[in-house]
Amino acid sequence: MLHKITHILDKAGLAWISPVVRLCAGENPREQGRQIFRLIGVPLIAILLFLGAWAVIAPKVETNVGTLPGPAAVWEQAGGLWQDHRAERERRAEFYAAQEQRRAAFEERFPDREWTAREYSGRPTYIHQIVTSLKTVFMGFFFASAFAIPIGIICGMSKTVYTAVNPLIQIFKPVSPLAWLPIVMILVAALYTTDNPMFERAFLSSAIVVALCSLWPTLINTAVGVASIDKDHLNVARVLKLSWHTKVIKIIIPSSLPYIFTGLRLSLGVGWMVLIAAEMLAQNPGLGKFVWDMYQSSSSQTLSLILVAVFTIGLLGFLLDRIMLTLQQLVTFDESSV
Amino acid sequence: MDPTLLDDYKRPFLELSQLGKTYPTPRGPAVILKDLNLRIRKGEFIALIGHSGCGKSTALSMIAGLNSVTEGVMIMDGKEIDGPGPDRGVVFQSPCLLPWMTAFENVMLGVNQVYFHVSRRERRTIAEHYLQRVGLGDAMHKRATDLSNGMKQRVGIARAFALDPKMLLLDEPFGMLDQLTKYELQDVLLGLWGKDQKTALMVTHDVDEAIFLADRVVMMTNGPAAKVGDILEIDYPRPRDRHALLADANYYRYREHLIGFLENCELEKEKIAREKAENAASKKAKEPTLV
Structure with missing residues (x-):
């Protein structure tokens, strides 16, 4: 059980919790204590040292928008953004509640007329921007995988x-996202011309x-x-005269x-790193875009x-990396034992 | 001589004639096999022994179609062998199971391929039957990675027999196993072979294994340019009993014969090596006079 x-925990990349679990199970307290210190204590101390150094050095750096903010100021702004999101969500809920009331009143007065509902047109908050970024990166990641995995398989099979x-x-492979972006934006503008677009052009670009930037590692x-x-596994496929399709599905994909x-x-x-630059442009x-807008506004909070x-x-x-690492470990079989 | 037997010899089940294998290397072609001739009757169990590296595994993989032929012809059941196929079940030295599949799925992979014309249920029955026959009735749904080496090789044997091949090719299948597991698996193999009467060719370097399993033991000379050096007929009735065999006086005669051959090969090799060294030495001795 233990x-x-x-x-x-190991598979989930949370190996640092396991000594705590072992300690709770009553396993050799001294040994587990040392493990906890090594896996949790040391990184914690390093983070505290970093924050301390930051807090000391930051106020000494003067810029044209005030001194560099310390950890406390940044933390305060993070809280502010969260408050802002909650307030915006409340306004949105209020808007829809009010609209619902108006709709009920309207339908009572004019039962034969069509009511047209309106969307809440508030500005996107920080949380919305995070969600948009995640959507964009996964969309791009999906495009990249859908292209790179099949091509990679064919490249691996045929010299x-x-x-x-x-x-x-x-x-x-070495082309920067900033070089791709103008071309892609022009192409999207030229080719993606529907009246009722499923995606925003900026999103698609x-x-x-x-x-384009993230498909290379998967392909290679x-x-x-x-x-x-x-080679033995391929020999099995040859002896059994597996069809190309069966060979790919049953042997080549699982084994790679x-x-x-x-x-x-x-x-x-790579995709996550490229995303920020792409969104800016x-x-x-x-x-x-958030980072860019903040830069442009150049206020004391910038x-x-x-x-x-x-x-x-x-x-x-x-x-994201942790999630992928966990998935990666789940599909890895112990090859050495066969 | 029994006329039917004569007929069998005239039209053997498997015939290797003038078989040769040469690999190109930077230092000129390396001749592995040359003029290998062998005729195998239907239902016969042949053991192929020889020193390691003499090319016996190469010969086997050529019959399996996994290795190309440089010279000569191989004819099985009236047809020339041309590439691999499920009519020859191969048991590899390492069991070669697909590690992400269970034992059952490993066997099914082949069964699906050969019995594509019967229902899924019948195919499952076939796979289960052979797994049971090799003693894996309880472990057939375990992942290949969770099986011991002996169990993996049992799956390998089940996979080969489940194809209902015309011929079995075994490449030192028990080489990696301990003695007891080896004995168990030899019995499993003989049990299946005895019932299905498949023609079998097994590469081994274990003299006792060869005598216990085979009808004839084919001895190969040392490479390069290895060929059949001698053939020993093992005249024991079947089913064979290991203990009775060990008590038999003939057993040691057979053993002497095989070991004698292998030792002779070794002596020959040493002789050739020594001559080569002497030649080189005498050349060197002459060199100063040339200069």
Whole structure:
């Protein structure tokens, strides 16, 4: 039981909790105490040291929008943004409640006339911007995976295809998102012309740029994973004369899943990093636009608000990475034992 | 001589003629096999022994179709062997199970392929039957990674037999197992083979295993350019009993014969190596005079 819990924690990337669990189960307190200090205490001390240094140095740095904010100011602004979001949500609820009342009154007076409901047109809050950013990055990540995994599999299976595609990969891989964005925005504006668009153009452009920059690790890792499949496993497929389709589904994909997920994890990391730049330029209402707008407004709070965004971006990136790491470990089988 | 037997020899089930394998290397072609001739009757169990690296596994994988042929022809059941196929069930040295599948799914992968014309239920029955026969009735739904080496090789045997192949090719299947597990699996193998009467070719370096299992033991000479050096007929009735065999006087004669052959090969190899060294030495000795 205990072993199972700690195993799950390990897989979830929460190995630092397991000594606490062991301690609660009454396992050798001294040893567990040392483990807790090593896994939780040390990082905690490092964070406190960082915050201390920041608090001391920040007030000494003068800029044209005031001194650099310390941790306390940033924390205050984060709380402010949260308050702002709650207030906005209340206003929204009030708006809809009032509209509902008006609708009831309207239908009572004019039962034969159509009521037209109106959307609440409040400005997006910080939380909405986070959600938009997450949506954009996952959209881009989805595009990237849908393209990179199949191409990667084909590249891994055929040396000829790999040799053909490799120069293109090497050329496009180092291109910055800032170079892609103008092209993508022009193309989206030219080609995505429906009267009733499912996505905002800025959203689509950002997502495509995220995809273009983040598909390479998945493509390369998938190709490497497929190319390095155990020859014995392929021999099994040859002896059984499996069809191409069955071979891919039953042998090639399962056996390269660990590699594919390593690639996906790297891709999501790259995508998240690229996203902020893409949103800044494409004016997609996410975290990137938030940072840009704060910079433009240049008020006394500018720096602390941008720092809130920096920490949000960092923490969310860390969280996404952890989720991918857990998925990656779930699909990894113990190859050495077969 | 029994006329039907003569007929069998005329049209053997598997015939290897003038089989050769050469690998190109930077230092010129390396000849692994040359002029390998062998005729195997239907239902016969052949053990192929030889020193490690002599090319016996290469020969087996050529029959399996996994390795290309440089020279010569292989004819099985009247048809030339051309690439791999499920009519030859292969048991690999490492069990080669797919680690993300259960034992049952590993066997089903082949069964689905061969019995595509019967219902899913019948296919399941076939896979279950063979897993039971190799003694994995209770463990068939375990993941391949959770099985011991012996159990994995049992799955490997079940997978090969479940294809209902015309021929079995076994590449040192018990090489990695401890003695007791080896004995158990030899019995499992003989049990299945005895019932289905498949033609079998097994590569091994274990002399006792060869005598216990085979009708004929084919000895290969040392490489390079290995070929069949000698064939020993093992004249024991079946089913065979390990203990009765060990008590038999002939057993040690067979054993002497095989070990003698292998030792001879080794001596030959040493002789060749020594001659080579002497040649090189004499060349060197001559060199100063040339300069």
